[in-house]
Amino acid sequence: MASQTDSTPIYVDPIFHILKIIPFSVLRPPRLRLKLPNLTLPSPMTVFALVLLTYFMVVSGIVYDVIVEPPGIGSTQDPATGSVRPVVFLPGRVNGQYIIEGLSSGFMFVLGGIGIVLMDLALDKNRAKSVKVSYASAGISSLIIAYVMSMLFIRIKIPAYLSELVIR
C-alpha cells in the first residue's frame, strides 16, 4: 500500500497511515529492491496463436475424449486368420470417435485455416517477391490438402456420404 518514494511524498492513503502506526512503529522493514512486474497486454497475433491452439483441441473432440474415454485406436479381429487389425475410424455412428482420429481431423481443419491465412499474408505488399510466392503456394497447397483429406476422412467414416442424391 505504499506510494512511490519521492523527495516530497503526499500520503493520503489511510491504510498506509494505519500500517505506519500499528506494526511498523516497532518493526523496521528491510530495504528491498523489488518491483511489481509490468503486466502488458499481449499482441493480437499472440492471442490469435493461443486461440488457434484452443480451437484445435476443441474441434478434435477433446471433451469427448475426456468424458467417454475411447481407446486411442480401435481394433477388430480378422475372423479367418485370427489376427488383430487396427481400426482408425469408429464406424457406424456420427457422434463417436477414437482419439487419434479426432486429432488428425482437427489438424486438417487447422491446416486449412492456416492455408487461407498464408494466402492473405502473400498479398501483403511489403514483402520480397520470393517470400510472397512461397507463402501463396504454401497456402494454396495447404488448403487443397486439408479439404481433400477431410472429404476422405468423412467418406471413410460414413460410407453413405453424398451417395444418395436422389430425393424421393
Add this chain to the structure above:
Amino acid sequence: MLARTEPINGTAKPKPVSSPMNNFKSDLLNSFSLKSLKLKTKQQELLIRVSILCLVYVLAFITRLFSVLRYESMIHEFDPYFNYRTTLFLTQKGFYDFWNWFDSESWYPLGRIIGGTLYPGLMVTAAIIYWTLRFLRFAVHIREVCVLTAPFFASNTTIVAYFFGKEIWDSGAGLVAAALIAICPGYISRSVAGSYDNEGVAIFALLWTFYLFVKAVNTGSLAWALASAFGYFYMVSAWGGYVFIINLIPLYVMVLLITGRYSLRLYVAYNCMYVLGMLLAMQIRFVGFQHVQSGEHMAAMGVFFLMQVFYFLDWVKYLLNDAKLFQVFLRITVTFTVGVGAIALGVGTASGYISPWTGRFYSLLDPTYAKDHIPIIASVSEHQPTAWSSFMFDFHILLFLFPAGLYFCFKRLSDATIFIVMYGLTSMYFAGVMVRLILVATPAVCLISAIAVSATIKNLTLLLRAKNKVAQTASAKGIGSAKSSSKGLLDQSQPFHRNGAIALLLGAFYLLSKYAMHCTWVTSEAYSSPSIVLAARGAHGNRVIFDDYREAYFWLRQNTPPDAKVMSWWDYGYQITAMGNRTVIVDNNTWNNTHIATVGCAMSSYEDEAYEIMRSLDVDYVLVVFGGVTGYSSDDINKFLWMVRIGGGVFPVIKEPDYLVNGEYRVDKGASPKMLNCLMYDRARGVEIGNKDVKLEYLEEAFTTSNWIVRIYKVKPPNNRW
C-alpha cells in the same frame, strides 16, 4: 423507376427516328429498356443486394420443407407436442387462462403448473401469427402455423445476420453470412418444418439481441440500447439459453475494459440493457427473481457495479487534474471496491440467498460432473460431448473458414469484432461439450466464416482489377524513368497474377458450391425425419413407413376410459398426452427426479414388486417400445440401463451391477437372472429371446401395433380375496 438518360461512360445513344405511330411505341419500348439499364452504380448495387437477400430468404424457408413434402405437415419429435398442446390451449382459451393454467393431466398425481414452468415466447409468437392470419381472413389451422413457425423465423434470422455482418465488417460480409446461415445444417437440424421447439425462435432472438447490443455499443445511442433490452426480454421469454447472453455480454464488457476500450458508448449501452433487461426478464414467472438471486446471473451484476466504478474514476480523474494524487485515489478505490464486492458475494452465497449454479449449467463448465452425479442429464442423447464428425457434419468448410475469419478479426480489432470473436470462441467451446449446443455456435461460425470469405474474395478481386489499372497507367506514361522499370516487371508478372487470381476465385466458388451440396444432402437425409413416423428400406429397396407410434396413441385415445392413467418411460409422455389424450405419470419435462426414479424402479423390478408400485400410482396401462421384430434400435430395452441408473440414484435397492454380466449389457440367453425376470424384459422382449416362456400374472396384453413396435399392457385389478 425512371432514371434519367444520363450517360455513365460518357457516350450518348441517339434515339431512333421513323414513322410517327410506330415511332411512338418503339420509342417507348426503347427508351424504357435504355432507361432501366442505365442505373447508377449505387442503384445497381442496391438492386443486387436486395435481390440476393430476397433469394436467401426464400431459400432458407424452402430448404426446411423436406419432411412436409415427403410425409405430411405434422409435428416431429417429443418436446414439440407439449408446445403444440399449450399453443392450442392458448388459442382456444385466451392469454389469462393460459397464464394461470394448472394441468392435472400430466405428472399424475402431482399435476403441473403450466403457467409458471414454461417459456411462453414460442407459444405467444405462434398464437400472434395465427391471430394475424385469421384477422386477414386466411382460415388456417393452428397446427399449420406451428409447423411452419420455425422456417419462418429461420428466414428472419438470415436478415438479421445480414445486418449484423454489415455492422461488424461490411455489407459484403453480411450478404455471405446470410447465405451461409440459410443452409447451415447446424441450424437446420433444430428448425425444420415440424420441429416446433423453443430453439427455432430462440436463435432468432439471440442474434437479434446481439445485433442490437453491438449496434448500441458502436453508436452509443440510448434508443438502440433500449431496443436491445427488449430483444433480451424476447429471448428470456423464448428459451432457457438466455443465461448464455447474460453471461457473454458481461464477459465482453470485461474484455473491453481490460483492453482499455472503455468509453461512454459502452457505459450507456450496457447499463441501459442490463437494468431494463433485468426488470423485463422478471416478468416471466419461470425466471422470477433469478436475476438477483441465482449464481449464474451474478457476473452481470458484478460487471454492472464495476462499470459504475469506472465511470466514477473517470469523473474523479477529470476533476483532479493531478496524476499522482489520482494514482493514490485509484489504488484506494480499487481495493475498497474489490473488498466490498468479495464480502457481499461471500455473505450472499453463505446465507443461501444467492443460489449456486444449477446442475445443467454447471456441467457445461465441468463436463465430468453430470456423468457422476446427475444421470438424467447425462442420459439425454443430445447432451453427449461432440466428436469431430458431428462438427464436420454440421459445419463442413466453415470449419476451415473459422480460424481464417478469426485471423482477419484480429487483424482489424474494433469493439464489434472483439464481440464476435468472443461469441465464436465461447460458443465453440460449449458446442464441444454438448452436441445440442452446436446450434448456438452456428450463427457465430457463419458470421466469422463470412468475414473470411468476404475478405479473401475482396483481396482476389482487387488483385484482378488493380493489375488492369496499373497496366493502363504504365503504358500511358511511357517507359523512360526509373520507376517504370519496376512497372515493367509488374507488366510481365501480370498475366500470371491475373490467371492465378481467376483460378483462386474459381476454387473459392467450387468450395462454396460443395458446401451447398453437402448442406442439402444432410438436410434431406439426416434432419428431415419426423421420428414419430419411421422409415426404412424394405427388401426391394422401396421406402417402408412405420406409423406405429401414432397407431398406438390413437388406440389409447379411442379404446381406453377417459380417466385412464398410462405409465411409460418419460420420452413418450408428451406424445401420449397430446395425441392419446390420457393422463401420464412422467413426461419429458423431467422436473421431478424422484417420480421418474419411481417409474424406473417399477420397470426394473420383479413383477410383483412392480405391481405394488403401479397400484400405488394408480396406473391402468403400461406402454413399452420393442424393437426386436423390426430391428428398431432405440427401443426401451436399449434405454433400460438408464432406467436402472436413474432408479438407482434414488432407490438404492436397484443396483446396476445386478443387471450386467461381467460388466457387459446383454439381453439374450446369457443375461443375468435379475435382468431376465424384471418387468421391462417381460414386457418388451417377452416373446423373442432369452426367457421365452414368461407368464405375466398381473398384466395382460391389451394392444400391439402392426409392426410390433409399441405394446400396451393393462394392469389387472387386485383379486377379491375375502
